[in-house]
Amino acid sequence: LVPELHYGPFLRDWWYFSDSQIQDSHIYAIPIRLGFQVALKLNLIIRIVRNLENPNIPGFICEGEGINSGVLSSSSAAINTIYGRVFGNKSKTKYPGATMLGFHNPYMIQQMLNNVDFRPFTICLYGIKIFMASIPDNNNYEGFASSFMYKYKQKQSVIWQKIEGGLFSISIFQDGEMVKQFQDITASSVWDQTNLLRNCNGVDLFGINHPLVQFKFKERYERLFPKTCTLDDWNHERIMRHMFKLYLKKHVPRNEDLWHRVLYRWYNQKSTIIEIKSFICDVYNDNHEISIREFRAWRVMFEAIGCKNITPFERDISDMEFWSRAKDPKGDIETILNLFSNGLLNTKLNSTIKNNEFKNYKDTTNVFWYSLRESLDSNPNGSNGKIRILSIVAENFIYEELMENLQISPKTIHAAREHHRKNGPGCKALDKPIIVHKKMAEIKEREFELFFADKANVNMSSYHIDKKTQLPVLYLKDQKSALWEKFSAIYPDGMKRTSFMARLQNGRFKYRDDLGGLCLICNDYAYQPFEDLIKLVSNNIVDKKIKNELITQLEMLRRHLKKDYENELLVYNNGTTKHNIGKNSPATLLIKHEKDI
Structure with missing residues (x-):
């Protein structure tokens, strides 16, 4: 591949x-290699060279039977030209150049992608x-490049975009030559200089933020x-170095x-097996003390770079660890296991770290803190790991002392004390109870709906709608407790009292106590309009004295409807009623006042 051609503006x-490859963003291009040649079944040979008119684009030469097609811009044209000359111009057979070059042959594609x-x-x-020409290895997009075709000064041009030296640059090519270049510190500002595609975002035109480009950034980095x-x-x-x-x-x-x-010493020694602790300590300086965390980091790295722990025994036997760098460690595993089984493996030596560090702890207090810290380092995080161990002593020492000697955070100490209070010192964390919520049976829900569909239990409002359910409000004809007694008698195996009351409380039901003591008819047709009447008087009566008197009379009438109205009704033997208005009735006073006005 030629970088300036295959990863450049052209x-x-x-x-x-191919069309299918463009539709499938996970399939990429096949390179047209300079100097590539293919021997065809037609006794023809086709070669890829630079175009004579524009060396930035490929040219194709087809040869056969001593005839040369010359440099043409299309592989199909080169092949069909020679075919026509060799086999006669009367032949109407046409061969697709891409297929003849092997761009549809898996084996040929594999060779070209080598x-x-x-x-x-x-x-x-x-x-x-x-066209995305380059995806850099870094995170600052240095070296990123892309190109596309667009008109510049009424002529089709190649727009070449690149990020280099911390600058965003746009180069415009026409007929293989650069005619204009722009540079700036941001993608948007450099595109503003071109006066092209002003309605488009500059960063988008570079292609940096496109999901597929971001995915390829991540894929390439990984x-x-x-x-x-x-x-x-x-x-x-x-x-x-990355590892x-x-x-x-x-x-x-x-x-x-x-x-x-x-790594160099291990890689170049004859044996593929090492005892990790002694081997690392031999390479390190004598003055350097290796901590447990450092050894743990070495273990993680060894696993990441292809090594394997082949220790044939548990830590309660010895803290020695044997590792192998063999590609197939089965032989090393068998060797170590045989040595251990036959008693030929010295497992009595404690690790260098333990011997060296214990020399610094002469009194039992320091030994205690060291042992506890080592135990914390060896256990995983969580309530059954570090927290559980720390809970043994967390309540007996102050925060500062624990933080200083164990190198832990206050948050960890607080969690250990919580564990101590809930589960006991060093005890296993109690399992949380599993709460299972059962859904109300559909038949019980249906029984509830049928009960309150009965007009003997509720009255349906003609125009009031519940905001939550958007269904008409239902006015209860009796107290909730009385309705429950009735419901439980009809449906003894139905829902429980708590569920029944909860549905009444949160549903579209209203008890007449909620209506201010009025009956349903008065609430629907009389009580509410009083507010409108008072508002009407306030807005239209100018005389303050008359206004106050009318408002007073309206309020008295409203209270009268709530309390004394029923006492003024006369019921005859035939079932008819008559409203006997007294002289001092608010309604009488209001009518008299209107006549005076």
């Missing part, structure tokens, strides 16, 4: 994109097909900087060459 001409590190792909934005590697990558400096930064940098001494010496 890359669209040096890669083959040693291709990055394959361009396309995205579509604002109706423009943008491929170049994986979280794990194999033994074959030990000589790959970039990968191994060091990922697992060891926070824990090893400032001298970064120490970890490299450990």
Whole structure:
């Protein structure tokens, strides 16, 4: 591949994109390699060269039977030209150049993709097909490049976008030559200079924020900087330094060459087996004390770079650990196991870290804190790990003392004290009870609905609607407790009292006590209009004295309807009624007052 051609402004001409590949964003282009030649079944040979008129685009030469097609811009044209000359111009057979070059043959595609590190792909934005030429390895987009076709000064041009040296640049090419270039510190500002596509976002035109581009950024970074590697990558400096930064940098001494010496010595020794603690301590300086966390970091890194722990015994026998760097560690596992089984493996030596560190602890207090700290480091986080162990002593020491000696946070101490109070010192965390909520049976819900569909129990409002359910309000004809007694008698196996009352409380039901003591008819047709009458008087009566008198009379009439109105009704033997208005009745006074006015 030629970088300035295959990853430059004219890359669209040096890669083959089929229609199906463009639709499927996970399939990428096939390179049109300079100098590539294919021997065809027609005794023809086709070669790829630079175009004579524009060396930035490919040219195709087809040869056969001593005849040369010359450099043409299309592979199909080159093949069909020679075919017509060799077999006669009368032949109407046409051969597709892409197929003849092998762009639809899996084996040929595999050969053409050999040693291709990055394959361009396309995205579509604002109706423009943008070719992504380069995805950088870093996070600051340095080296990112893309291109597309667009008109500049009424002429079709190649728009080449690139991020280089911290600047966003746009170069415009016409007929293979650069005619204009713009640079600025942001994508939007550099596009503003061009006066092109002013309704489009500059960052979008570069293609940086497109989901597929972001996915490819992440995919490429993970491929170049994986979280794990194999033994074959030990000589790959970039990968191994990434592993060091990922697992060891926070824990090893400032001298970064120490970890490299450990791996170099292990890689070059004849045996693939090491005892991890003694091996690392031999490489380190004598003055350096290796902490448990540092050894733990080494273990994690060894696993990440393809090594395996082959220790044949548990820690209660010995704290020695044997590791293998063999690609297939089965042989090393068998060797160590045989040595241990036959008593030939010395497991009585304690680890170097333990012997060295215990020399610094002469009194029992320091030994206690060291042992407790070692126990915390060896256990996982959580209520049944560090928290459970710390709960043994958390209530007996103050925060400052625990933080100083154990190097833990106040949050951890607080959690340990909570564990002590709830479960006991060092006890296993109690299992939380499992609460199971059962859904009300559908038949019981149906019984509730049938009960309150009966007009003997409720009256349905003609115009009031419940805001929550958007259904008519139902006015209860009796107290809730009385309705419950009636419901339980009809449906003895129905819902319980609590569920019944909860549905009445949260549903579309109203008891007449909620209506201010009025009957349902008065509430619907008489009581509410009083507010409107008082408002009407306030807005239309100018005389303050008359206004106050009318409002007083209306309020008296409203109270009268609530309390004394029923006493003024006369019921005859035939069932008819008559309203006997007294002389001092609010209604009489109101009528008299209206006549006076």
